[in-house]
Amino acid sequence: MAKVQIKVNDNGSLRVTGDVELLDGEGKPFVTKQTFSLCRCGLSNNKPFCDGSHKGRFQSVVRAPSTETNGQ
Numbered sequence: 001m002a003k004v005q006i007k008v009n010d011n012g013s014l015r016v017t018g019d020v021e022l023l024d025g026e027g028k029p030f031v032t033k034q035t036f037s038l039c040r041c042g043l044s045n046n047k048p049f050c051d052g053s054h055k056g057r058f059q060s061v062v063r064a065p066s067t068e069t070n071g072q
């Protein structure tokens with residue numbers, strides 16, 4: 001299986017790239033492309049996808065810790 005990448009965009013969405021299946025709360029799949037963006041600001045009118053509503057209205061910049069301590 002190909003590696004899936006999720007990028008936490010500065011002040012915006014979660015950019016998902018790879019062969020993934022996105023399901024709703026009932027387990028039904030959304031139609032997605034190989035790359036798509038998920039809303040993490042809560043402002044999208046097209047959840048769970050980002051519709052650009054975050055622009056100028058959401059601030060969150062996160063950085064992964066150094067690889068020695070990453071994820072622990």
Ligand code: FES
Pocket residue numbers: 012013014038039040041042043044049050051052053054055
């Ligand atoms: S992150 Fe883009 S609309 Fe929420």
